[in-house]
Amino acid sequence: xxxxxPWCGDREEVEFRYGGPVPMGYPPDPQTVDDAAWARYLxxxxxxxxxxxxxWVHTAGCRRWFTVTRDTVTNEITPATDGSG
Amino acid sequence: xxxxxxxxQQLWRNPEPKHSYDVVIVGAGGHGLATAYYLAKxxxxxxxxxxxxxxxxxxxMARNTTVIRSNYLWDESAAIYEFSLxxxxxxxxxxxxxxxxxxxxxxxxxxxxxxxxxxKRRVSANQLDGIDAEWLTPEEVKAFCPIVxxxxxxxxxxxxxxxxxxxxIAKHDYVAWAFARxxxxxxxxxxxxxxxTGFDLDGDRVIGVHTNRGLIAAGxxxxxxxxxxxALAAMVGLDLPxxxxxxxxxxxxxxxxxxxxxxxxxxxxxxxxxxxxxELVMGAGMDAYNSYAQRGSPHVxxxxxxxxLELFPIFSRVHVVRTWxxxxxxxxxxxxxxxxxxxxxxFINCGWGTGGFKATPAAGWTYAHTIxxxxxxxxxxxxxxxxxxxxxxxxxxxxxxxxH
Numbered sequence: 001x002x003x004x005x006p007w008c009g010d011r012e013e014v015e016f017r018y019g020g021p022v023p024m025g026y027p028p029d030p031q032t033v034d035d036a037a038w039a040r041y042l043x044x045x046x047x048x049x050x051x052x053x054x055x056w057v058h059t060a061g062c063r064r065w066f067t068v069t070r071d072t073v074t075n076e077i078t079p080a081t082d083g084s085g
Numbered sequence: 086x087x088x089x090x091x092x093x094q095q096l097w098r099n100p101e102p103k104h105s106y107d108v109v110i111v112g113a114g115g116h117g118l119a120t121a122y123y124l125a126k127x128x129x130x131x132x133x134x135x136x137x138x139x140x141x142x143x144x145x146m147a148r149n150t151t152v153i154r155s156n157y158l159w160d161e162s163a164a165i166y167e168f169s170l171x172x173x174x175x176x177x178x179x180x181x182x183x184x185x186x187x188x189x190x191x192x193x194x195x196x197x198x199x200x201x202x203x204x205k206r207r208v209s210a211n212q213l214d215g216i217d218a219e220w221l222t223p224e225e226v227k228a229f230c231p232i233v234x235x236x237x238x239x240x241x242x243x244x245x246x247x248x249x250x251x252x253x254i255a256k257h258d259y260v261a262w263a264f265a266r267x268x269x270x271x272x273x274x275x276x277x278x279x280x281x282t283g284f285d286l287d288g289d290r291v292i293g294v295h296t297n298r299g300l301i302a303a304g305x306x307x308x309x310x311x312x313x314x315x316a317l318a319a320m321v322g323l324d325l326p327x328x329x330x331x332x333x334x335x336x337x338x339x340x341x342x343x344x345x346x347x348x349x350x351x352x353x354x355x356x357x358x359x360x361x362x363x364e365l366v367m368g369a370g371m372d373a374y375n376s377y378a379q380r381g382s383p384h385v386x387x388x389x390x391x392x393x394l395e396l397f398p399i400f401s402r403v404h405v406v407r408t409w410x411x412x413x414x415x416x417x418x419x420x421x422x423x424x425x426x427x428x429x430x431x432f433i434n435c436g437w438g439t440g441g442f443k444a445t446p447a448a449g450w451t452y453a454h455t456i457x458x459x460x461x462x463x464x465x466x467x468x469x470x471x472x473x474x475x476x477x478x479x480x481x482x483x484x485x486x487x488x489h
Contacts, residue, residue: 001382014384018373020328039474043326043417047315049377072329072377 004079005058006066019055021045022067049073096262097141097269102276105302106134108456109294111281111317112309113137114146115257115442116434118264118275119449120309120456125271127450128457133273136296138280138313142261145311145441148379148411150334150356150368152347153443154191154252156211156218161467161479162420163214168464169447170251176446182263184255185361189346191252192221192230194396196241196352204247211249219248230346232399239395241353254347254358260445284321290429291321307432307456312377312412314435321428325435326417326473331372331381331410332439333389337403339363344397353392365403367393371413371439381410413439418478423448423465424455432456433470 001013027033027041046052052072057065069078108124110117113135124130137143153173155166177184195204204220211218223235226246235243265275276298285293285300293302310317312329344359354370369389372381386408394401415438416422422436434452437444451462461469467479 013382021375035474035476039326040324043473044324045326045328047325047328047375048319049313049316049329052375054374070374072375075376075378 001075003056004068004077005056005061005064006080007064008058008061011058011061015058015060016056017059019057019065021047022053022055096266097275100274100276102134102136102274102279102296102298102301105293106274107132107304108307109133109301109303109305110135110307110309111294112144112311112313113141113265113275113277114144114309114311115142115261115264115445116311116437116448116452117309118142118261118268119445120307120434120452121268121273121275121449122264122271123449123453124457125268125273127453130457131272133268134301135268135273135275136279136281136294136301137275137277140277141265141275142258145411145413146257146261148334148409149257149442150358150366151254151257151360151442152191152252152349152356152358152368152440153186153255154249154347155216155443156191156193156207156247156249156252157481158207158210159479159481160214162481163211163216165447165451165464165468166444167214167216168450169444172446172450173255173443174251176260176263180263180267182259182266184259184263186253186255187361188251188253189358190229190248190250191347191349192226193247194226194233194348194350194352195244195246196350197244200352201244204245208247217249217251219250221246221248230344230348232344232397233348234396234398241392241395243396252347254360256361257442264445264449281317281320284431286321286428289427291431303430305430305432305456307434307452309434309452311435311437311441312414314414314433316377318426318433321431323426323428323431325422325433325470327414327422327436328375329377329412329414330374331376331378332413333369333372333381333385333408333410335367335369335386335390335405335408336360337365337367337400338406340365340403343399348396350392350396353396355389355393355396357393357397364406365400371415372410377412379410379412415439417473419481420479421448421465421468422470423452424461424469425459426470
């Protein structure tokens with residue numbers, strides 16, 4: 001699988017480490033979060049059959065993180081729209 | 086090695102779906118078929134359909150590496166997997182079908198000080214749980230499995246290993262077919278090419294399933310769809326803490342008997358056994374990324390084969406015939422999710438990840454109980470979905486994350 005690094009271009013998958021689906025943000029006020037909401041933050045991630053927004057890091061290249069959208073059935077990747085990652 | 090079982094022309098009917106059933110099971114893999122069988126046999130519930138999107142036992146049941154063992158770390162896991170192993174020990178007779186269940190021993194190699202400590206700890210935990218477990222020194226490993234390379238000159242030298250002599254393998258297709266035949270005999274409809282596209286709800290209660298072959302009413306609906314569980318559950322707005330990954334495996338050409346046991350190595354992501362027919366069956370570690378594609382990346386296979394060749398130099402000229410991937414449903418604590426849901430009469434059995442095959446009879450037995458009684462079986466009660474909220478996880482990553 002070729003992964004489009006926003007800075008280095010298409011590179012082999014072995015140059016990257018997977019960061020998983022884009023996580024939900026850290027709860028702004030964790031003291032007020034109940035168990036169910038805390039469980040969602042800790043353990044629940046998107047797992048769609050289809051388009052998935054996910055993080056990769058180009059460990060063997062520029063070592064920068066970025067976000068792409070990949071289809072989990074076809075592995076077709078839509079590159080990040082800007083270089084900011 | 087044993088001759089294959091002589092095979093009858095037809096093992097089950099191919100019925101049209103009826104308009105309604107007492108129980109509809111979604112997914113005709115090993116777990117779904119076993120659940121159907123035990124619903125009929127243990128609970129007398131026979132008005133049951135098992136719906137399968139593709140063909141019977143064509144998903145992970147056709148793709149796994151058939152390792153059976155019960156030497157898990159925690160009491161909750163050890164209890165369910167040991168119950169399963171005991172069912173395996175009588176299953177060929179129970180189902181009247183030679184499943185080629187072979188208790189040839191499962192050897193778990195260690196290559197680091199940490200793994201040695203973890204392995205010894207697990208042997209002790211297993212013994213306290215009444216499960217057969219032994220710790221072997223490198224020389225004892227070599228005596229038990231003579232083709233393992235225990236030279237200190239390799240990158241990942243063997244520092245010892247765990248051994249469960251009652252562990253082994255079975256012929257995965259025969260297991261599915263045996264459960265299917267018996268379930269069919271007991272009057273259960275096994276319906277292939279029938280994809281569930283939605284659920285019929287009455288408030289917070291499920292009353293049927295929509296399929297590509299029409300609406301089927303159901304008293305109870307039991308999900309049993311492994312890697313596709315998230316997608317199914319999403320149809321009723323139910324989120325699951327599951328990630329779906331490809332898990333690759335391969336077979337070699339047929340060889341004379343050369344490997345007398347199952348060898349697992351968590352450290353270097355290899356597990357290998359020799360099937361009755363003669364091919365080496367090897368599994369790799371999971372691919373890194375979420376996928377439903379039933380295929381993985383070649384470098385995972387390359388890494389696995391490199392490690393296998395260091396362990397078994399004798400395999401250096403063996404040809405790989407075929408590689409493939411199953412898609413496995415992995416939970417945050419590497420333990421399954423079994424039980425009730427917030428939707429009345431909707432049950433789930435999923436999250437068995439990379440190790441569901443060995444649990445097939447116990448998963449079927451306990452899930453059938455859960456469906457029939459409307460409450461968890463004592464053996465699977467610790468594996469309810471609520472544990473992710475209460476925090477009572479059953480963390481089996483150490484014993485089970487890679488080589489289930």
